[in-house]
Amino acid sequence: MNSFPSHGTYVPKVAQISQASNLGIRARSIDIFNRRTGFWLVDALLFAVFVLEGVALPLVPGNIPVPEFAMIILIVLCLFREPRLRNVRLGGFALSLLILLVYLLVVSEINEVSWSRRLIRIALLGIFVWMIATGRVDIRAGLIGLIIALIVNIPLYYSGNAPDYYPGFLTGYLGDKNVAGLYYSLIPILALLVVRRRWQKVLLMVLAIGATFLTGSRTSLGALACALIWLAIASRFGPIIRAMLVLGLVGLLNFVEERFAQAWIFADRTGTDGLRSRIDEVSLEMVNSAPWYGNGLGTAIVPLDDRTFFFHNAYWGLLVEGGWLFLAIVLFAFIWVGLNPLRSAKRTQYMLVIEASVIIILTCSTRLGEVFITVPSAIVLGCAFAVRHIETLSRRGPSVPLTISHSR
Incomplete structure (x- = not known):
């Protein structure tokens, strides 16, 4: 028997089923954080290379970092992929980037x-943000691959099979202990x-806390603590209270760093803190x-004692390289x-995770010279755009839920 809606328009059952099926496809199409794609293995491997x-x-001139090369390969592959998120509002981002x-x-x-290499890097990171935001990157597989690589890096380091530039502190293939602190505090939260x-969330928290502690990065530990506090209580408050939080x-964090910077296991940091103070003074x-x-x-580099050091403050680095406009555009994006300060108090877990990740970036930037213009920050910003788009779609009707199913 045919079905007749109350307003009198005839809609065959076949059409109704087709419409319902299309709605289901549309709902699943935005599931970029929990839905596997056909190219998941490639993206997982490339993210692991980060x-x-x-x-x-x-064997390549220019001393190109391996993560940057992997990002270029992923961008090229994404040019041949269909976006899984369409009509993402990236016009303002593209114009600002240009x-x-x-x-x-x-x-x-x-x-x-000399500007060429640095400018190309910024442009590539901007394109990478675009690819993640539109769902061309399998972010689910990518983050899992990156987490696995971070886990593997730990036994490789302690078994002596990975580089050890800071003896006693977990670095491995990440090279610098503060960079390692950024990765181990940020990526498990984003995951x-x-x-x-x-149990998966608990394991990620254990990895974040334990590994960040092993890096010896006090700023990353403080940033992680702020992120965990945010995840625990921020969902209860509106915009004003969140800003105050x-x-x-x-x-x-500033109070703890000033009063307890050399407490407990950090008591032997007098020498390194002295060098950092000199770098900060020149910066x-x-x-x-x-x-x-x-x-x-x-x-944004400091010549000191016949050596060259990067800034230990990413905000200062942006100011020195590109002035107030560079700082304003980057901070506005993140x-x-x-954080979306005007967002209502009612927020999903997705939004809280993005906010906590941005808090880690903003905090680590106070004591690490290169945070904003990096691959991890680009991943966070791309995910932030995607979550904002999914949030917008969820308001248009129940056919596009923000609480994603467990489809595979």
């Missing part, structure tokens, strides 16, 4: 500094996007002497898209 942060590509690239090019030319079972966490002088538009790309 752990080789401290390794340069052999303006930023032109601006940084002009600033670097004015200051007569909460792709797990659903409680962010300020409170920053204040608490601040460079910030204060730089023009409002910056000194150009690649200038704060507006990731």
